[in-house]
Amino acid sequence: MNERLETKFLGFKLASPLVLPAGVMGMSFSGLKISADLGAGMVTSKSLTLQPRTGHKGPVIAEFEGGILNSMGLCNPGIKDGLAEIDEFKEGSDTPVIVSVFATSSRDFIALTEEVNSSSADLLELNLSCPNVYDEFGIPLSASKDQVYEIVSSVKDISQKPVIAKLSPNVLNPAEIALAAEAGGADALCLINTVGPGMLIDTLMVKPILFNKFGGLSGPCLKPVALKLVYQAYSVVNIPIIGMGGISTGNDVVEMLMAGADIVGIGTAVYSRGIEVFSKINAELLQFMDENGYKSVITLPKLEKLDV
Amino acid sequence: MNERLETKFLGFKLASPLVLPAGVMGMSFSGLKISADLGAGMVTSKSLTLQPRTGHKGPVIAEFEGGILNSMGLCNPGIKDGLAEIDEFKEGSDTPVIVSVFATSSRDFIALTEEVNSSSADLLELNLSCPNVYDEFGIPLSASKDQVYEIVSSVKDISQKPVIAKLSPNVLNPAEIALAAEAGGADALCLINTVGPGMLIDTLMVKPILFNKFGGLSGPCLKPVALKLVYQAYSVVNIPIIGMGGISTGNDVVEMLMAGADIVGIGTAVYSRGIEVFSKINAELLQFMDENGYKSVITLPKLEKLDV
Amino acid sequence: MKNRSTLRIAEIRKENFDINTYRFNFDLKAKPGQFIMLSDLRGGEKPFSISDCTEDHFCITVKRVGEFTKRLFSCSPGDLLSIRGPYGSSFFISAGKVLLVGGGYGTPPLYFLAKHLLKNGAEVHVVNGARKAEELVFCEKFQKLGINYENTSECGRLKNSGTSIDLVEQAFRNNSYDFIYAAGPEMMMKNLQDKLGKLPYEFLLERYMKCGVGLCGNCTVDPLGIRLCVEGPVLSKALVEQLTEFGNYHREASGKRIYFMKTDKGKK
Amino acid sequence: MKNRSTLRIAEIRKENFDINTYRFNFDLKAKPGQFIMLSDLRGGEKPFSISDCTEDHFCITVKRVGEFTKRLFSCSPGDLLSIRGPYGSSFFISAGKVLLVGGGYGTPPLYFLAKHLLKNGAEVHVVNGARKAEELVFCEKFQKLGINYENTSECGRLKNSGTSIDLVEQAFRNNSYDFIYAAGPEMMMKNLQDKLGKLPYEFLLERYMKCGVGLCGNCTVDPLGIRLCVEGPVLSKALVEQLTEFGNYHREASGKRIYFMKTDKGKK
Numbered sequence A, B: 001m002n003e004r005l006e007t008k009f010l011g012f013k014l015a016s017p018l019v020l021p022a023g024v025m026g027m028s029f030s031g032l033k034i035s036a037d038l039g040a041g042m043v044t045s046k047s048l049t050l051q052p053r054t055g056h057k058g059p060v061i062a063e064f065e066g067g068i069l070n071s072m073g074l075c076n077p078g079i080k081d082g083l084a085e086i087d088e089f090k091e092g093s094d095t096p097v098i099v100s101v102f103a104t105s106s107r108d109f110i111a112l113t114e115e116v117n118s119s120s121a122d123l124l125e126l127n128l129s130c131p132n133v134y135d136e137f138g139i140p141l142s143a144s145k146d147q148v149y150e151i152v153s154s155v156k157d158i159s160q161k162p163v164i165a166k167l168s169p170n171v172l173n174p175a176e177i178a179l180a181a182e183a184g185g186a187d188a189l190c191l192i193n194t195v196g197p198g199m200l201i202d203t204l205m206v207k208p209i210l211f212n213k214f215g216g217l218s219g220p221c222l223k224p225v226a227l228k229l230v231y232q233a234y235s236v237v238n239i240p241i242i243g244m245g246g247i248s249t250g251n252d253v254v255e256m257l258m259a260g261a262d263i264v265g266i267g268t269a270v271y272s273r274g275i276e277v278f279s280k281i282n283a284e285l286l287q288f289m290d291e292n293g294y295k296s297v298i299t300l301p302k303l304e305k306l307d308v
Numbered sequence C, D: 001m002k003n004r005s006t007l008r009i010a011e012i013r014k015e016n017f018d019i020n021t022y023r024f025n026f027d028l029k030a031k032p033g034q035f036i037m038l039s040d041l042r043g044g045e046k047p048f049s050i051s052d053c054t055e056d057h058f059c060i061t062v063k064r065v066g067e068f069t070k071r072l073f074s075c076s077p078g079d080l081l082s083i084r085g086p087y088g089s090s091f092f093i094s095a096g097k098v099l100l101v102g103g104g105y106g107t108p109p110l111y112f113l114a115k116h117l118l119k120n121g122a123e124v125h126v127v128n129g130a131r132k133a134e135e136l137v138f139c140e141k142f143q144k145l146g147i148n149y150e151n152t153s154e155c156g157r158l159k160n161s162g163t164s165i166d167l168v169e170q171a172f173r174n175n176s177y178d179f180i181y182a183a184g185p186e187m188m189m190k191n192l193q194d195k196l197g198k199l200p201y202e203f204l205l206e207r208y209m210k211c212g213v214g215l216c217g218n219c220t221v222d223p224l225g226i227r228l229c230v231e232g233p234v235l236s237k238a239l240v241e242q243l244t245e246f247g248n249y250h251r252e253a254s255g256k257r258i259y260f261m262k263t264d265k266g267k268k
């Protein structure tokens, strides 16, 4: 890869600022490997839970103008088998890998962290933002700054890997939540997870298209929301940020970097532009730098921070 | 217009279930008139405030895949001049008209209601959801069920017109807020207002595109979020709903009606499909009814309510 | 709006002490009469008519009137500006004998029109007005088109004559036209309208524009409710004649009506 | 996925006691080897290969195996189903002498392939296998194509012979082929692979599919990481040979690996 694309994240050297985010192509070592081989600078596993989960019944995905809805339902082989895939990945690659884990209590997050400690994972990501754990009135786990603080700090106490907190866009006080994660000791933030959730209806069958009725939005429609939330977080915290949400082109990546992200996740664009999306965007980044006189991605300027 | 499109809303007879929502084409009597003439069954004024407002500096609008961002900033000629336009509209039309009003306190909402009482407006809509009044940590007025209850009930005490509460999608507990508006005495709900807000960046100038930095999302990207929130509200309240958000085609309107809306707002599609969008969609609705054996819009089925 | 581009100013040409022409090397694919929304992303995005457009470049010609246009006057070639468009309706391209009546910064878009009319075989006469002779713009450019010199040279005579309406009356005495085009201060067009009788015409109108794409409704004209940013800014006789607000009032940024002063012939 | 459609079942044809063909009158524009994701929106969306496709209609041929396919068997013509696709890679259309090896519900997509091969001038031989003769499907349809009768008639002889691999060996003794195509139980293809030596081939593989569009990663095959829903389900020899998981394991809905039993030749 081109050294002008190189960057650093929490001490890890990345060949590109592009990251494969949790839930996309991350079920198997080979899915991670092809993403890294094709140009992702870092890869993330599917969010792993203590027990295997088969996820929701299909349809689990539905497209609309501007993106997709998904209600995968956190299907994953469980932490044990999931980490075995990570170990197999690390045998054949030196691309840094994030293991994403999901739970609904500090206790389970701690149990997951212990497993990750004894694996070859490079970083640990806490998925605090899955839209499938809303209570009946729709409150996500990461909507409470106290809960976020508590989970992050108890994981930090024992984690041997750097800890990334993945936050939800669907909260009232995103800046406060970002500050709570930082205060809890998070080494970095990852935002945003899917927006909504939303629903689509089949008008002939008079039924929701997703069997789970609701699913999180991802894809181009998210970009403005993601840019705003990353920018807002960047303005208040002093830890690095993985920015994602609707990023599909080199110019999108530059927007995300300017909004304050250190590195950038590419999820749904793996569908819309193919798995070669990483190499395509790397090329577009180089072209942008050539056209605008930037030497390397790390020299790209950022917006002035928001006054807060 | 075709009688198969006729419907009723709070006792008013509408020639079509399509509504021109607040903020689109609603600055002048003639903007309302052309919308009604071209097929809207009901029209809404721009949100009026006690004093005139020139709004934010431009750019106030920016496009992205799936929709637009706007940061108009509630520009309006003020309640007095705004109601004069309504009176002029009613002189030449019997299409029902909603006057939307915006304030940040019950006291101001009451003052606005008094003005509307003595106008020819048919209905009063309380805009409780403008994304421009977030405090520094981003809490919209309508995020608090207590505030929503208080404002709606104090307006209801004096309003001589039916009262519609327009709600925000950017809250944690949309079902609770809908219930609070109903408990406060709202005669109907209108949802959703714009999502986000979001941001877009000009990567050459390294600046946010909107001068106000942030703007609310509207257009096709909203549809799944709007359908979900309307469906959720429909499942818990017993008052009628004006559903809107990203609706651009006849099939979208059918989705929105099936999700639980009684009538449907068409905003951003006025840009993407032209002001003739109302007549286009009316034709598409008739075609849908023909193809699927429905006699009239009021006979279209609804989804089964959510278990709550 | 899909067409928002960030472009570098290729050249700035001083037309007079408070009118500049900005050239951008970009294939805008605009038609005469259309406009762009221009911004420096420092507060303000404003409509400007296209005063020339080829496959290589396009121009706008800007009068310094307030905060935004003042900042434009402190720009240099190479500076970046945000441009969206082209927006709006365009002039009918006639093939007959036509008269173009421009006032102030309304004249430059007529230059772009004149080029298209000539290409279509029309015989083009131009009346170019301004309050003072030194405010006149585009005189030489019109003359270089090789069109009716008598008329464009009227520029010079303005010092003596009263208004461009006087020049129009004179042109009418010597010619019979198939089509009239006008752009400039609204009261100038209002006065012109009175002289046109049954002649077909198109006027380029201006209203306060915010979105530029037909959503906000700020630029609608009464009682038709058509939007000058989409169905305008060029309106035909049939529409102009129905406008009760034409020459009467317009709406400012808040949507409040502002009435034209009956004596105010220079400002819209 | 842009192509999600809600279609009425036009016809249901019983192929044997637990295989049905469903016809939809819709121009799917599919190529042989491609599949659709099918759902009744009552829980479950499943991949099915296209067994025929013209401008007027397309068919899928479904074996009743579990909850979802059971519900499909209680559908009637006129019922609505949600369909997205066509998805995935398609077979190379050869012009030489080719052998098609199908097992179980793997045979129907080869019928769609055979039609395209014939149109392209290929000489098509078919071996159609199943555990029991009464389970064989599409025998008559293949015969009606007027292709090598000897081979399709092997259907009947299965009662006597052992496996379709025996029939393949027999075909190889009497013919030399340019290209081999196979679809069916994975262990059948694994066994077939051992017989193919240097012959070029393509196999239609199956893995658990959820999104169908290359996002979830459930259908990737090791160690290449290619997705059977996008880069597959049809894979060429060059790729199949690199797959360490081929004939070895697959992943269930949770992503957990499930190892094929070495004796299990009928199930994948």
Ligand SMILES: Cc1cc2nc3c(=O)[nH]c(=O)nc-3n(C[C@H](O)[C@H](O)[C@H](O)COP(=O)(O)OP(=O)(O)OC[C@H]3O[C@@H](n4cnc5c(N)ncnc54)[C@H](O)[C@@H]3O)c2cc1C
Residues within 6 Å of the ligand: C035, C044, C045, C046, C047, C048, C049, C050, C060, C061, C062, C063, C064, C065, C066, C067, C068, C069, C070, C105, C205, C206, C207, C208, C209, C210, C233
């Ligand atoms: C279709 C159209 C074409 C135009 N073409 C040209 C042109 O080719 N050259 C040129 O110099 N000017 C043109 N104008 C006018 C130009 O937009 C204004 O002069 C400019 O916006 C002034 O901005 P400012 O901040 O410098 O002045 P301000 O102090 O903000 O305003 C001065 C005056 O400019 C007008 N104005 C301000 N903002 C707007 C706005 N958003 N939309 C419309 N009018 C506004 C108002 O009449 C105002 O009184 C055009 C306007 C329209 C509607």
Ligand SMILES: Cc1cc2nc3c(=O)[nH]c(=O)nc-3n(C[C@H](O)[C@H](O)[C@H](O)COP(=O)(O)OP(=O)(O)OC[C@H]3O[C@@H](n4cnc5c(N)ncnc54)[C@H](O)[C@@H]3O)c2cc1C
Residues within 6 Å of the ligand: D035, D044, D045, D046, D047, D048, D049, D050, D060, D061, D062, D063, D064, D065, D066, D067, D068, D069, D070, D105, D205, D206, D207, D208, D209, D210, D233
């Ligand atoms: C590319 C491809 C093409 C296929 N073509 C056909 C075909 O033409 N005709 C046909 O009858 N079947 C076909 N299948 C298999 C078909 O998808 C399964 O038989 C069906 O999903 C079973 O669903 P069920 O609920 O009835 O059974 P279940 O009880 O859910 O499962 C029975 C078995 O079916 C398989 N299966 C279940 N769900 C899936 C899934 N989402 N993706 C893949 N396999 C699954 C598993 O092996 C499982 O053990 C194809 C599969 C793939 C991947």
Ligand SMILES: Cc1cc2nc3c(=O)[nH]c(=O)nc-3n(C[C@H](O)[C@H](O)[C@H](O)COP(=O)(O)O)c2cc1C
Residues within 6 Å of the ligand: A021, A022, A023, A024, A046, A047, A070, A072, A074, A100, A127, A166, A192, A193, A194, A217, A218, A219, A220, A222, A244, A245, A246, A247, A265, A266, A267, A268, A269, D215, D216
């Ligand atoms: C199919 C799918 C599955 C996902 N699964 C997970 C997950 O398991 N854990 C998680 O933290 N995020 C998950 N996400 C969210 C993505 O990681 C990402 O935050 C989001 O999709 C926004 O980025 P994008 O628009 O580039 O896709 C998933 C997204 C998709 C589309």
Ligand SMILES: Cc1cc2nc3c(=O)[nH]c(=O)nc-3n(C[C@H](O)[C@H](O)[C@H](O)COP(=O)(O)O)c2cc1C
Residues within 6 Å of the ligand: B021, B022, B023, B024, B046, B047, B070, B072, B074, B100, B127, B166, B192, B193, B194, B217, B218, B219, B220, B222, B244, B245, B246, B247, B265, B266, B267, B268, B269, C215, C216
């Ligand atoms: C330019 C613009 C201005 C708007 N102004 C208002 C407003 O003043 N008051 C209000 O309640 N909603 C306002 N809205 C929100 C719309 O009424 C509507 O709720 C939203 O745009 C979603 O519908 P759509 O996707 O069909 O546009 C505005 C939307 C747009 C695009």
Ligand code: FES
Residues within 6 Å of the ligand: C208, C209, C210, C211, C212, C213, C214, C215, C216, C217, C218, C219, C220, C227, C228, C229, C230
């Ligand atoms: S400027 Fe907004 S409608 Fe014309």
Ligand code: FES
Residues within 6 Å of the ligand: D208, D209, D210, D211, D212, D213, D214, D215, D216, D217, D218, D219, D220, D227, D228, D229, D230
């Ligand atoms: S089924 Fe999701 S990647 Fe293939």
